[in-house]
Amino acid sequence: xxxxxxxxxxxxxxxxxxxxxxxxxxxxxxxxxxxxxxxxxxxxxxxxxxxxxxxxxxxxxxxxxxxxxxxxxxxxxxxxxxxxxxxxxxxxxxxxxxxxxxxxxxxxxxxxxxxxxxxxxxxxxxxxxxxxxxxxxxxxxxxxxxxxxxxxxxxxxxxxxxxxxxxxxxxxxxxxxxxxxxxxxxxxxxxxxxxxxxxxxxxxxxxxxxxxxxxxxxxxxxxxxxxxxxxxxxxxxxxxxxxxxxxxxxxxxxxxxxxxxxxxxxxxxxxxxxxxxxxxxxxxxxxxxxxxxxxxxxxxxxxxxxxxxxxxxxxxxxxxxxxxxxxxxxxxxxxxxxxxxxxx
Ligand code: PBG
Numbered sequence: 001x002x003x004x005x006x007x008x009x010x011x012x013x014x015x016x017x018x019x020x021x022x023x024x025x026x027x028x029x030x031x032x033x034x035x036x037x038x039x040x041x042x043x044x045x046x047x048x049x050x051x052x053x054x055x056x057x058x059x060x061x062x063x064x065x066x067x068x069x070x071x072x073x074x075x076x077x078x079x080x081x082x083x084x085x086x087x088x089x090x091x092x093x094x095x096x097x098x099x100x101x102x103x104x105x106x107x108x109x110x111x112x113x114x115x116x117x118x119x120x121x122x123x124x125x126x127x128x129x130x131x132x133x134x135x136x137x138x139x140x141x142x143x144x145x146x147x148x149x150x151x152x153x154x155x156x157x158x159x160x161x162x163x164x165x166x167x168x169x170x171x172x173x174x175x176x177x178x179x180x181x182x183x184x185x186x187x188x189x190x191x192x193x194x195x196x197x198x199x200x201x202x203x204x205x206x207x208x209x210x211x212x213x214x215x216x217x218x219x220x221x222x223x224x225x226x227x228x229x230x231x232x233x234x235x236x237x238x239x240x241x242x243x244x245x246x247x248x249x250x251x252x253x254x255x256x257x258x259x260x261x262x263x264x265x266x267x268x269x270x271x272x273x274x275x276x277x278x279x280x281x282x283x284x285x286x287x288x289x290x291x292x293x294x295x296x297x298x299x300x301x302x303x304x305x306x307x308x309x310x311x312x313x314x315x316x317x318x319x320x321x322x323x324x325x326x327x328x329x330x331x332x333x334x335x336x337x338x339x340x341x342x343x344x
Contacts, residue, residue, distance in 0.1 A: 033325045035317070035343055037081040040336035041125065041290070044085045045228055046070060046111035048092035058224035059295055060302045062334055064090055067110045071118035080340045084123035086184060086332055087111055088229050091133055097141060098133030102171040109178035116179040125211055126180040128172055128196065129187045130164070137233040139187035139241060140164025159241050164189050169199035176205040182265070186213040188241045188254075194261035211290060212263040215251040215277055218242035221270045221296030228295060251277045252284065259285055267332075270294040272319055275326040282327025291328035293319065298334040313342050 020030050047054065047064040054064045065073055077085060089108035091100030100106045112124050131139045141147070141163040143154045149163045164187070172183045183200070185192040193212050200208050218239045226232040243250060255266055266285060268278045269292035282289050301319065305312025316335045323331050333339065 033321055035320055035324060035339065037340045037343070038083055039320075039324060039328075039331055040082050040339060041084045041086055041330055041332040042077055042082055042336040043088065043332060043334060044070070044073070044111075045088050045090060046107050047090040048107050056224070056228040058227050058299055059334060060306070061338075062228065062298075064228065067107065067114050070111055070114050074115045074119040074122055077337065078119040078122045080337055082122075082336050082340060084125055084182075084330075085115070086125040086127055087115075087180075088127050089132055090230055094133055094135040096135060096144075097167065098130035100133040101128075101130055102167065102174045104174055104177070106174075109174055112175060112178040112180050123181045124179065125182040125184050126172075126175040128168060128175070128183050128185040128192075130167065130171075131187075131231040131233070132229045136235065137231055138236075139238070140189060141167065157236055159189075161190050165191055165195040168192055169195045172196045173199050173203045173205065176200055176203070176208045180208065182209045182211050184211040184213065184267075186216060186269075188213065188216050188243065190257075191261070193258045193263045197262040209264040210262065211265040211267060212258040213269055213292070214255045214258040214263060214266045215274075215281070216242050216267075216269045217245045217274065219245065219270050219273075219294065219296070221273070221294045224295035224299045245273070248277060248280070252280065255281050255285060259287060263287065265290055265330075267292060268328075269332075270297060271323045271328070271331070272297050275322065278323070278326045278328060288329040289327060290330045290332060291323045291326075292332040293323060293335070295334065301335075313338075317342055 045064040047066050049066045050068050052066045053069050056062045091107050129139050138159050141160045143158040265288045267290040268274050271291040271293045278291050301316050304310040
């Protein structure tokens, strides 16, 4: 075997970026994006009942906590210096209107009071949607033949926009009353931010912020969450309200409308398949932008990691860094607690 020592040097590089990658400390000096605990928001599932911490099979290491189990968990989260949680409820009873969402003694208001008592400085973001509370699993009031709100010309089961706004406004006030710091409408209902802002302002909650799921796509990556929140639609799908994954211009329009209606923080969801949208929202609007690394993104990484196909820690941190680099000011992630540990 001949050694390739006598090859002529055909090209001499003009620039040598590798100079700055030569040593780990040099790489640290030129690193453009860093993750800190303040970047993370941890999703919490509050369940009715007592004394139960129920594992979610499709989301390894994630649990539904009954309200009495929340104090220990939120103290742990706060001790990691994570600034906020986003709260989802699993009510004992579901009904047509999702009344569990605006019941003052419902699972989420009870959870908010419990969290604020146990960890007063932890910011509580209340996910504002009806799918966990309705027996049909849709995100609001739907067009049923016997429904007084029925709209002619719309098919049975169609999600009715304006009747849903009324209930969103009502539930938001109940959550704010219980102590929520931020209301996060996630249903992609037209006018939701404006309706909630008006209701909060009229009831003395003008200090409560709105984090709008401003561009939320109709995504297959929500699969594990629907197990976790016990919220799959019982008929149809969410394509009539969540966005078509193929659309970008529409994402800019949705974002602009939420800004005009008074959103304080914007969000793109899911994260990894939509980094182009995230980056554009960051560049075109001047509000803080959140990204939601959703249940399916988490489950994919976990599954590949468990099989030994990828290094979980490395790939999770790489995903989170990519989301931050694309423009996220904050990331909702099921990895929040692990990531803080990994960052050291
Ligand atoms: C709606 C809601 C969903 C998620 C967050 N809020 C589910 C849906 O739209 O079906 C998904 C989050 C995830 O997949 O991690 N309440």
